[in-house]
Amino acid sequence: MSQMNNDDALCLEKQSCFSLYSAANAMVRSYRTALLELDLTYPQYLAMMVLWSEDGLSVKRMGERLHMDSGTTTPLLKRLEAKGLLQRVRCKQDERSCLLQLTDEGLALKERALEVKKAMACKAPLTEEELEQLKSLCDKLRVHLCDQ
Amino acid sequence: MSQMNNDDALCLEKQSCFSLYSAANAMVRSYRTALLELDLTYPQYLAMMVLWSEDGLSVKRMGERLHMDSGTTTPLLKRLEAKGLLQRVRCKQDERSCLLQLTDEGLALKERALEVKKAMACKAPLTEEELEQLKSLCDKLRVHLCDQ
DNA sequence: GTCAAATATATTGCGCACAATTTAGTTGCT
DNA sequence: AGCAACTAAATTGTGCGCAATATATTTGAC
Incomplete structure (x- = not known):
């Protein structure tokens, strides 16, 4: 390991970190065209995936699964509701909590989303093993940074 | 490799992709506190790094090095100019082009930025080798997605 | 039962990120 | 010289991402 000067x-x-940052931006950009026909942004697509796997969850739980706070999730979920993909209903047992429920239209989108996923998988230049490696490194980094 | 159902x-x-996305967000979030004392956001810090290594470059070249378009760079660079860290001057030879020049204050920030870099390096839970691996995978992904 | 602390969501404000478009300047063809 | 094609920045509009704050509801200690 050679001594680095300040410029280096x-x-x-x-x-x-810059590579991570740029790759994430490029990935979202690349998803954009694929998601255009679903009329979804990448974060909206993530939220729909959560709903498809756990319909009826709360806004809080959604935020936990997406690793986002309410300042991000609330407007995002309102946009999905405006598109008719989900409904936001107050929980009867705890009025503070807001539950998210798929509409028929939201559920129907799942089949088309599978096609998007397939199309994106083809775009990636990495092997299955490399993707798993990347995921593992990213997860390790995120978990550590979150509870540091 | 087992057959996956739709839920999986x-x-x-x-x-x-989600891991990549979340890790990048967590990384920027983590930089935020460290950069607070420099009064810089992470993208602004990136732009300053470019300037420290290549003072006098054009807005176009800055965009190329940051992998950003003018819709992102123009307001970002105006904010850095407003902070007194750089000057934007039209190129005499080609009036379309806008050249970026460090001010004394902008140059002086470099020493303090080195401290931030050191502090961030300590935060990372990954070894040097893992960081290099992550960088290599991210670079490969970005390059491929950009000119696909 | 009261009230302070905790919890869940919503709001505000700022700075990206980027597609699409506009403006201004340059180049090249004839 | 005239003009179309090209190029560099800037502008516009939308949607995050998040810190800080506000609002409303619930819980727990007494």
């Missing part, structure tokens, strides 16, 4: 130390192109 | 296929927690 702050060189953008040598920083893993 | 669209399970959020099994998708590398």
Whole structure:
């Protein structure tokens, strides 16, 4: 390992964080065209995936699964409701809580989403093993940074 | 490799893209506190790094190095100019082009930025080798997605 | 039962990120 | 020289992402 001077130390192109940041942006950008026909953004697509696997969950739980706070989820979920994909209803047992329920239209979107997933998988230049490696590293980083 | 049903296929927690997305957000969030004392956001910090390594470059070149378009860079660079860290001057040879020049204050920030970098490096739970692996996978993904 | 602490969601404000479009300047063809 | 094609920035509009704050409801200690 050679001694770095200041220029090297702050060189953008040598920083893993910048690569992570740019790759995430490129990925979302790449999803955009694929999601256009579903009329969904990438974060909206993520929220729908949560709903497809756990219909009836609360806004709080949605935020936990997406790793987002209410300042992000509330408007996002309102947009999905405006599109007619879900309903937001107050929980009878605890009026503070807001439950999310798929509409028929929201459920129907699932089949078309599977096609998007397949199309995106083809776009990726990484092998299954590399994708798993990337996921594992990202998860490790996120978990550590969140509860540091 | 076992056959997946639809639920598995669209399970959020099994998708590398979601891990990438969440890790990038967590990383930017983590940088936020460290960058607070420099009064910079993470994208602004990136732009400053470019300037520290290539003072006098054009807005176009800045966008290329950051992998961002003018809709992102123009307001970002105006904010940095408003903070007194750089100047935006039209190129004499080609009036379409806008050149970016560090101010003394912008240059002075570099030393303090080195401290931020060191502090962030300590936060990362990954080894040098893992960080290099992550970088390599992210770069491969981004490059492929950009010119696909 | 009262009231302070905790909890769930919503709101506000700012700064990206980017597609689409506009404006201004340059180049190249004839 | 005239003009179309190209190029560099800037602008516009939408949707995050999140810190900070506000609002409403519930829980728990007494």
